[in-house]
Amino acid sequence: MGATSFLFVLQLPVCDRRVMKVFTRYNDLDLLELFWSESESLTGEIDDGEVLYRREISDFKLTLFIYTYEMKCNIFLSYKDENILSIELDNISELKRNENQLYFYRNGSVKLSVIFGKIFSIDLQDE
Numbered sequence: 001m002g003a004t005s006f007l008f009v010l011q012l013p014v015c016d017r018r019v020m021k022v023f024t025r026y027n028d029l030d031l032l033e034l035f036w037s038e039s040e041s042l043t044g045e046i047d048d049g050e051v052l053y054r055r056e057i058s059d060f061k062l063t064l065f066i067y068t069y070e071m072k073c074n075i076f077l078s079y080k081d082e083n084i085l086s087i088e089l090d091n092i093s094e095l096k097r098n099e100n101q102l103y104f105y106r107n108g109s110v111k112l113s114v115i116f117g118k119i120f121s122i123d124l125q126d127e
Contacts, residue, residue, distance in 0.1 A: 022093075023068045023069050023071060024066060024067075024068050024072075024073065024092050024093060024095065025093065025094045026066065026094065026095035026096075027096075030095075030096075030097035031064075031095070031102075033097070034055070034097060034100070035053040035054065036055055037053065037054065039053055040052050040053075048069075049066075049068030049069045050065075050066070050067055050068070051066050052064060052065045052066070057116070057118070057119055057120060058118075058119065059079055060077065060079055060119055060120055061077070061081075062114070062120050063075070063076040063078075066095070071090065071091050071092055071093065072088070072089065073088075074087070074088050075089070075114070077120060077122065087112065087122070087124060089104055089106070089112060090106075091106050091107070092104050092105065092106055092111065093107070093108075100115060100116045100117060101113055101114065101115050102114045102116070109125070110125060111124070112124050112125065
């Protein structure tokens, strides 16, 4: 009986080293200084990148949800526990603080800014 040989070819996808992980970048300490509190996990898993920050000034409450790996941020502003503003932002690459302002960047430009003053001031840029 003759010997049979088999040749197996395993094809693996080529790994492109230029592929980068995409997520929303921000500095925890900057947000701590603006919101006066640490982040809270939305899921109970501290490292999953889903967090929220809150701060109250007078009767206004600002809540920021950050979905780091989805590159999404949701901002809610309420007055005396009544929602008055809700903004959903997609493709947010970075949050940056400058003094008492927080900037939300998309494609290298500011999409939204929040000023933390005597009240909250929110400026949404047109597309």
